[in-house]
Amino acid sequence: MAKLPTPQELIATRPPFPEEHWLDVRPEFAPGSFCYPAKKETMELLHMPNPHEWDPAAEDWGLPENWERILCDAFAERLEKHRSLKLFMDICVRCGACADKCHFFLGTNDPKNMPVLRAELLRSLYRRDHTVLGKLLGRTVGARGWDKSVVKELFHYAYQCTECRRCSLFCPYGIDTAEITMIVRELLHEVGLGTHWIMDPVKNCSFTGNHLGIQPHSFVEIVEMLADDCETVTGIRPKTPFNKKNAEILFITPSGDVFADPGIYTFMGYLLLFHELDLDYTLSTYASEGGNFGSFTSFNMAKKLNAKMYAEAERLNVKWILGGECGHMWRVINQYMDTYNGPAPDNMTLPVSPVTGTAFTNAASTKMVHITEFTADLIYNGKLRLDPGHNDHIITTFHDSCNPARGMGLLDEPRYVLKAVCNNFVEMPENTIRERTFCCGAGSGLNTEEIMELRMRAGMPRGNALRHVQRQFGVNHMACICAIDRATLPPLANYWAPGVTVSGLHELVANALVMTGGKKRTMDLRQEDLPGAEEDGADGREGGE
Amino acid sequence: MFVSLLLVLLIGAIAWAGSAAGFASLFGVALPYLAAAVFVVGMIRRMVYWAKSPVPFRIPTTGGQEQSLDFIRQAKIDCPGTQAGVFARMFLEVCLFRSLFRNTEADARAGLPANSGPGSVYYSSKWLWCFALLFHYCFLLVFLRHFRFFAEPTPQWVTWLETLDGLMQIGAPRFFMTGGILLAALLFLLGRRVFNGRLRCISLVNDYFPLWLLLGIVCTGICLRYFDKTEIAMVKIFIMGVTQFSPVSAEGIAPLFFVHVALVSTLLLYFPFSKLTHMAGVFFSPTRNAANDSRRVRHINPWNPPKQYFTYAEYEDAYRDVMAEAGLPLEKEPDRPAG
Ligand code: HEM
Ligand code: SF4
Ligand code: SF4
Secondary structure (H helix, E strand, C coil), rough: CCCCCHHHHHHHHCCCCCCCCCCHCCCCCCCCCCCCCHHHHHHHHHHCCCCCCCCCCCCCCCCCHHHHHHHHHHHHHHHHHHHHHHHHHHHCCCCCHHHCHHHHHHHCCCCCCCCHHHHHHHHHHHHHHHHHHHHHHHHHHHCCCCHHHHHHHHHHHHHCCCCCCHHHCCCCCCHCCCCCCCHHHHHHHHHHCEEHHHHHHHHHHHHHHCCCCCHHHHHHHHHHHHHHHHHHHHCCCCCCCEEECCCCCCECCCHHHCCCCCHHHEEEHHHHHHHCCCCCCCEECCCCCCHHHHHCCHHHHHEEEEEEHHHHHHHHHCCCEEEHHHHCCCCHHHHHHHHCCCCCCCCCCCCCCCCCCCHHHHHCCEEEEEHHHHHHHHHHHHCCCCHHHHHCCEEEEEEHHHHHHHCCCCCHHHHHHHHHHHHCCCCHHHHHHHCCCCCCCCCCCCCCCCHHHHHHHHHHHHHHHHHHHHHHHCCEEECCCCHHHHHHHHHHHHHHHHCEEEEEEEHHHHHHHHCCCCCCCCCCCCEEECHHHHHCCCCCEEECC | HHHHHHHHHHHHHHHHHHHHHHHHHHHHHHCCCCCHHHHHHHHHHHHHHHHCCCCCCCCCCCCCCCCCCCCCCCCCCCCCCCHHHHHHHHHHHHHHHHHHHHHHEEEEEEEEECEEEEEEEECCCCCHHHHHHHHHHHHHHHHHHHHHCCCCCHHHHHHHHHHCCCCCCCCCCCHHHHHHHHHHHHHHHHHHCCCCCCCCHCCHHHHHHHHHHHHHHHHHHHHHHHHCCCCHHHHHHHHHHHHHHCCCCCCCCCCCHHHHHHHHHHHHHHHHHHHHHHHHHHHHHCCCCCCCCCCCCCCCCCCCCCCCCCCCHHHHHHHHHHHCCCCCCCCCCHHHHHH
């Protein structure tokens, strides 16, 4: 990995706009500016169209012979399938309201990272083939034809958009550049162009059940190890039910939580919480992935990977599904799952919390509940014994992930939980939170090492906001409810606001959770000593009756 | 930018010369009929074109807290859960440009004292919202005021509007605020495109042309009223003739009037083929016009492809032995005992 510039340099060296008209500028594929291409075998295994070896830095991308026909037809087909696409192609007034709402634009100052121009890359092609004026007047009215350099340009900018929808919030017509990016990525996949970081997890998820390709026995082994760690910290070894039939609840979370630091602590949090509640639930090794990199590939791939959730819920005969902390997973569940793979199997029923009796009527059809909804309800009903003092060594802020924020509206549940388990909570500036939140800079399958500088650029608005509360209020921690965030925010924090740690919400919940029969906590879930734990010198046990 | 200005001037010049040379009925009668027909047919066709594609997924941009637990307050308008909420959201979008109101301007600095280092600042920026709103409302009011010419006797509400509009009495004839504000708002919208680097970069002929056209319309309109004072009574008789499909002679009406009419006709002709279709399109926008209720009510995709996925049976076939070894429950026991 190339050496990163300092944050100051990064901001100061954003280049001015090029002199030429944007139609005459083409991106350079310098190392660090693109994600590695997907492997041919991967694409073959997944039956993706036109699999081939190619190199983004090379002149020739080895497109299939009739690539132009394929793309034109695929585009026309998408127009027939999505009203959104037709509309977004037609009605943009180029008012520029979306321009400086995009973190990629703010971090790179590349005009084509303004959402409006990102969309114009495709719109210019639309004009030539699908509008009267474009057909008559061509370039005068911003129309252009396909050529190979245009395909490269589309690739370049479709993978510099994290599909975060921030632009769409500010657009007077709600034009959602994320939707356009999703469709451009679909088109590119038609001619065999995809990225390794996305397609490899897709392949793994297709054939082993999760993105990391963890096979069933290893999955079990890792979870058992995490349960052991739970015991070290709390004195209680939580249950680890797997593939258990007739459980009430199936729990699905991104596999990143089982595998990657600091996600694993969030996973330990789930285990401890469920154990304390004596929840009748099960994990599944088959549906062991909540995330869905298919949603960064195509609608159909997203559907395919998502299908396992209901299939497993049916096989295991559970009543409802509880979903862990993840961003894009929840965009898929909220906006796509029921449409893709519903209706939910007959054995499933309206989700009702077995602890509080609350019916989650807002999930009446999907029958899948977000863990923060579940936990917030527990806390509201006083069903958890919490000692937020265990989190007193942190002053935390909260990062809203794009997808729950703008693709679901899940904003206050996590805050409700966070405030109950932490005494010190500070919001970041208002233009950077809630529905206006800024992306971590690496969502939608861009959380790969080879584009680290780009990620840090795109993470600038989030990083600066974090730095702000760090300097002003001594914030030293950032909680989030997204597995991708747990992977992408630590390097971002390290770069923009060194000293801030990152965790999932349920890590903090479990830190504060007083377990029945548990030992007195002297360390947190990361097995770091709790400051001041020794002095209290109580009877060494807490929570026992 | 100048291409589109020249184009508008050219259209104006042709209309002037043409009507002065005796073709007034071409610009005063035939062109408006054609333009009105193209506008109506074109807009309907555009809407049918949009409507023909389904909305496969429920994708509202949620602008606030969703409907959730009882003790969590929902943002009923920015994140509607019901049709009433959607209606309120659309009302605010269309009538008050709610989304544009959110606008901010972002700036990043390598050194920001509050951050003792790099930082971002966001300024509230309501100029676009303000002038876009002024533009649209004044445009609407000016349009409505024109009913003075379209109906006999002049409807009461038009007179009422005129009184309101002319409240600030400046000279005679009464000065209508809307005309002036419309001009100012258009100049602002044009100015942005010319002087703001980002806007200059994204602007196309398609963006300058309607602005010049509208400026042309407004300017000729203002001239007709205050400077090149036209014989209003005659104009009204002429327009009434056109609207009642029995055109009368255009004799004696100043050519400038026909320039005004020709430019308006051009706007109507251009409208259905351009971004101006946002007028109707905003109502179709799937990120705004749907409730965020897709977990409660199943949204149907008419082209939903068949399910194809790696089934549990295939999964167990692939991993049966290791699953048995790990003690996982199985649908079918392995042929040979594990281990
Ligand atoms: C939700 C409703 C609407 C919104 C949010 C909206 C917003 C806008 C915006 C932001 C512009 C761009 C100005 C610029 O930057 O150049 C514009 C232009 C324009 N709008 Fe609307 N508009 C709406 C409805 C309408 C309606 C109902 C009409 C009916 C005539 C209309 C007619 C126009 C025209 C003629 C322009 C031309 C000016 C230009 O091209 O810039 N709009 N609108
Ligand atoms: S805010 Fe919407 S209408 Fe304005 S330029 Fe951006 S996408 Fe186009
Ligand atoms: S969706 Fe997000 S990343 Fe993509 S263009 Fe819009 S603001 Fe930028």
